[in-house]
Amino acid sequence: MPSLSFRDDFSVGEISEIEESCREAASSRCSLFVDQASTDDCQGRAKVGQPLNCISLTYFFFLSTFQELDENLVESLTSILGEKRVSLTEPVREQHGRDEGPYEPMPPQMVVFPETTDEVSEVAKACYSFNVPMIPFGTGTGLEGGTLALNGGVCLDLMRMHGIGDVHAEDFFVSVRPGVTRLHLNRFIKDHGLWFPVDPGADASLCGMCATSASGTNAVKYGTMKENVLNLEVVLADGRVLHTAGKDRCTKKSSAGYNLTNLFLGSEGTLGIITEATLKLHAIPETMLSAICSFPSVKSAVETTIQIMSSSIPVARIELLDEEAMKACNAYSKTDYEIAPTLFFEFHGSEASVEAEASLVGDLSEANGGSGFRYAKTPEDRSKLWKARHDMYYAILSTKPGYRAVITDVCVPVSQLETMITETQHDFNVSGLSGPILGHVGDGNFHSFVMFDPEDDSQLKAARELASRMARRALALKGTCTGEHGVGWGKKPYLDEELGGVNVDVMRQIKAALDPKNLMNPGKVF
Structure with missing residues (x-):
């Protein structure tokens, strides 16, 4: 079984041999492609005598074998x-x-x-x-x-750690263990008139959502995990247990010392293992109203989104699905929506405010060519609409049985969203690949599913190149390579470009302080 080798004395010749071995492995589709920027960085560091440490090249696992467990x-x-x-x-x-x-x-x-x-x-x-x-x-x-x-x-x-603590309804918080998912929690707290709004597409573990700093369709109104976590219990590499805001503390604000809670949010298991999360809860709105509207083009849908956000209309959700996504949605979820670029909306508040906001959004949509504005007012209709949106991952994969997808996750300033999407659609046309575009456009975050035949090396290469262009285009537009999925292993090549060398060096220093042996999910993030 393969492993990484940790050394700091690689020569330029060794780097070249490693690069060649990795390329051979990549060509046989053992794993990811080799990112040229990473190998160039390794060679550059070797030439100037800088230590490579874990080495930017993320594919050394091909070259040696794991030591058997003692x-x-x-x-x-x-x-x-x-x-x-x-x-x-x-x-x-x-x-x-x-x-x-x-x-x-x-x-x-x-x-x-x-x-x-x-x-x-x-x-x-x-x-x-x-x-x-x-x-x-x-x-x-x-x-x-x-x-x-x-x-x-x-x-x-950690899924056997499935406890939910007391629901503190007056203070709007609850503590959960890693085995609790978002749907499980919301069923549990519903009778208290409360809910937890952060909703990634999958029914993910809430502590896992902390680890990746996840978000979802409600982020435009309620924020991401970073805005909805009050405290974390974390087991460090050496077994010590840390409470990031102090044991049993759950205030909504504090200026006492460093913000350790936010340090561990998005750390992806590289600094410690999250064993409990204290979450900020929200009152279930008096009224929730959902709607959809079709548009003649993605451009007109994006322009509508920008106008809505510029008008400070407090939408709770605003999601974009292009034609391919809507076609997959109808086929998988048995819906009958128009096959056209479509915005999904939701409004939360009093009955009067919700009706007023929906009317304003309807007018803006119509002014941009929108048509077929349809409401979903009952809980059943709303649930059906948003379940169809959340099931898009499986809906898209079902359109081409046997195919796989490289799923992108970029986020740009909303003002750059039209450019980002238009140029991505051009990339799809040039590549000959297919894939829908969808996303949380209210905050500039969108995804594309780059479909490929795993038995076709040329498609696999083209899919990865297209995804790489998307990530680097987002960075060029002052955005991020990942809005909510995390860096993991797949987005490592872009971290230096996005954050800069000083930032990444500081991250490495923090990890070295908390995990000096590099044992916590090594090889991820950087």
Whole structure:
């Protein structure tokens, strides 16, 4: 089984050999393509004598083999958890060595199933003492290879930690364990008149959503995970347990010291393992009204979006689906929407305010060529509409059985959205590939699904090149390569370009302070 090799003395000649080996592996579709910028960076550092450390080149795993797990570690973890909650079997390891992204599985050497924070802490202490990597695993619905065991090691499946704490309705917060998903929580707190609005497409683990700083269709009104998490419990690499805002504290604001909560939000398991999240809750609005409207072009739909946002109309959701997306939506969800670029809207508030806002949006839509403005007023109709939107991942894959997709996730200033989408559509036309465009256009975040035949090397290469152009175009437009999916493994080549060398160096220094042995989900983010 392959592994990364950690050295800081690679010569230029060795770098060239590594690059060639990686290209051979990539050509046989063992895994991702080799990013030329990464190899160039490695060679440049070698030439000036800079240490490569873990090395920018993310594909060294082809070149050496994992050390077998020490039998004493296996015995120690079995003693902590019992035989039924540890697994060395290939099917279990394979299941935990992948996510929903387009990457080949890279399984861990062992999977464990802790049920308490104390058990996670004891597992971490054992792995730390044996210098074995640790990879947290929730629902496995990520898209950027965040759960791939690049260095082997032990995967901690946290889904048996499924507790929900007391609902503090007057203070609008609740604490959850990693096994609790967003739908599970919202069913649990509904009778309190509360809900948690952050809603990525999948029914993801809430602690996993913290780890990637996820968002979703409601972000335009309610924000992302960064705006909706009050405290985190985190097990560090050496087994210590940290409460980022102080134990049992849940204030909505504090200026006491560094904001450690936000440090761990989006850290993707590279700084520690999140074992509890205290979440900010919201009152269920008095009235919720959804609507859809078709447009003659994506351009007119985007122009409508910009005008709505510029007019400060407080929409709760504003989503764009192009023609291909609407066709897939109808086929998969048995809906009968017009096959045209379409905006999905939702409004939250009092009955009077919702009606007024919907009327304003209807007028703006009509002025831009919008037609067929349809309302979904009942809970059943609203649920059907938004379920169709959330099911788009599966709807799109179902259009071409056997195909896979490179799923992009860029975010640009709303003023640049039209340019971003128009040029992406041009890329699709030139490449000959197909793929819908959809996204949370109210905050400039959109996705495309670049479909490819996994048996066709030329399609695979074209899909990755198209996705790479999208990421770099977003950066050129002062945006980000990832609005909500996280960096994981797939977006690593763009981090230096987006944040700059000083920023990434500071991130490395933070990781080195908290994880000096580089055991926490190594090889991710940078």
